Amino acid sequence: MSDKNASSSVVTSLPGTNSAQAARGFVRSVNDWVMECALEDTDISEILNGMVRRLVAAGIPIDRVMVAFKTLHPLYEGVSYVWSKDSNSVERSTHMGVRDDDPDWADSPLKWMADSDVSFMRRHLIGPGAVLDFPILESFRRNRGTDYYALMTPFVTDRDSTLGSNRIFMTYMTRRPSGFSDEDLATLSGIQRRFAVSCKMRINHEETKTILETYLGSDAGGRVRNGQIKLGDSTKTRAVIWFSDMRNSSSVATHVGDDAFLGEMNDFFSATAGAVLKHGGQVLRYIGDATLAIFPIDENENNVETACVSALYAAAEAQLNIDQLNATREESGKPPFDYGLGMHVGDVIYGNVGVPERVDFTVVGQAANEAARIEQLTKQLGKRVLVSQTVASFISCPTVEMGAYELQGTGVSVKLFAPDFSEACHRLELMRAG
Known part of the structure; x- marks a missing residue:
């Protein structure tokens, strides 16, 4: 990949550095660490916690991160992990089902992204450019949120099965008055696919474990x-x-x-x-x-x-x-x-x-x-x-x-x-x- 392509696909600079080279180096270091986690079969909550620490240390103003995906389990259909600055911890939740008659899902930006096959969404939550077209964005603004960024990475669950595709959803919220900078968004986009690969490997591990324990x-x-x-x-x-x-x-x-x-x-x-x-x-x-x-x-x-x-x-x-x-x-x-x-x-x-x-x-x-x-x-x-x-x-x-x-x-x-x-x-x- 040429430097020009790498620059446009990863990031142009980091806050305070104004250096495209430093930005690309940071993204590479985070991606390398995420892949090490994948090889070591690290739990998703640990990966998320470690990644957020690195992003915050680099000056990216993150106040909330959520990771969500469907899974194969006899008791629930979905899993989400939420890191918040307020608690400085990751909370894992399970979800019984994803139904169109459930307003939390039906009116969510994630469903719109899945239905529209859109891989990212950005919404300003304050100021003249604010767009609050989903109910959850109103709740984020009430929680002093100023900017929202969502990413969706599709992947094949099992090519030999009829389960079809799954998706890793990842959302970020900040309370910084000026919101996310273009450099912030480029950095978050630059680490998304490696993070999704690491999640997929852990999801496959957990589903295999679930299947064996369910049947044996x-x-x-x-x-x-x-x-x-x-x-x-x-x-x-x-x-x-x-x-x-x-x-x-x-x-x-x-x-x-x-x-x-x-x-x-x-x-x-x-x-x-x-x-x-x-x-x-x-x-x-x-x-x-x-x-x-x-x-x-x-x-x-x-x-x-x-x-x-x-x-x-x-x-x-x-x-x-x-x-x-x-x-x-x-x-x-x-x-x-x-x-x-x-x-x-x-x-x-x-x-x-x-x-x-x-x-x-x-x-x-x-x-x-x-x-x-x-x-x-x-x-x-x-x-x-x-x-x-x-x-x-x-x-x-x-x-x-x-x-x-x-x-x-x-x-x-x-x-x-x-x-x-x-x-x-x-x-x-x-x-x-x-």
């Missing part, structure tokens, strides 16, 4: 991301094993029909598997309408009690959730949910099974099979929850001894107990009320 669970997703992807890669893990299953799925499916049954299953899993996650467990698999989960025990055997108590409160939480759901379902004429839950302690193999081209990350082993067989006995014994003697010995709630039973297909006889969750449920209800 937090621990399994982390293991796969760290390279445990080959058939046979495994780790022996000691854990409290949770196996729960919907008892009356056929009657529920018959009542609501096939099309609505998926929503019914999600309600059921939200009540049961959701309780596992809330109390520190890891959901490994959904097997039809059943859930396989674990509460890991680390090398310190004293943590068996901690894992068992966590599993106890998860089971109590699930019972409360199902009972509340059933009260609502009764009002709407739907059949109640019911379930069986078996819990056991043992060593399991935590890793990859399948064929080399298609593996599944799960728990296998004798203890996992025994937990599933314990659950099968809940219907026979008329109890929602049955636990093995090891679990019963580490939980504080009352239990009823049900006797020893041979677990089908295992050749193992296990003494089973039915816990009474009344006290645990009462504590959870108090916590919810408080």
Whole structure:
């Protein structure tokens, strides 16, 4: 690139220097630093904070910066980072959705830029040249803002998918009476694309992490991301094993029909598997309408009690959730949910099974099979929850001894107990009320 092109595309001078060469050197130094952050997989909030410090040190009068983009996540659709001079910190926020009927988005300059395919926008907020054609600009002026500059950098999310394009939005506001100078704007434009590249790399990292954790669970997703992807890669893990299953799925499916049954299953899993996650467990698999989960025990055997108590409160939480759901379902004429839950302690193999081209990350082993067989006995014994003697010995709630039973297909006889969750449920209800 020639000096002439570099000058016109980057910046002509910096405040106080009147030197195009110094300006280009500053932009290059910031861009180099931003790319180092990309290579080191630095969090966006850290990149933004560091970049703003460098811009302010160079004399650019920044009072507020926002970075925003869409993301792939089951709980929200957008993320924004806002740095403000008042707090001298970066605040991260998530956004449920970007809808045209949401006035904050529908009347925003960012939507107009996206719809018009305009890569930048500048608005004076005071003086004879002021243009306040979007509601948020009025709020910026009330906050003593004098000038506003917005940039949009489109990028391809995944060329092999149908997700299409994404955009990095970046907005700057200043309170300096004279607003941004042309040199200020040129500098901000000169670092935008490198900053967007760094953001894209971090976005891809976060989306990969989200996908793995959503489909595999937090621990399994982390293991796969760290390279445990080959058939046979495994780790022996000691854990409290949770196996729960919907008892009356056929009657529920018959009542609501096939099309609505998926929503019914999600309600059921939200009540049961959701309780596992809330109390520190890891959901490994959904097997039809059943859930396989674990509460890991680390090398310190004293943590068996901690894992068992966590599993106890998860089971109590699930019972409360199902009972509340059933009260609502009764009002709407739907059949109640019911379930069986078996819990056991043992060593399991935590890793990859399948064929080399298609593996599944799960728990296998004798203890996992025994937990599933314990659950099968809940219907026979008329109890929602049955636990093995090891679990019963580490939980504080009352239990009823049900006797020893041979677990089908295992050749193992296990003494089973039915816990009474009344006290645990009462504590959870108090916590919810408080």
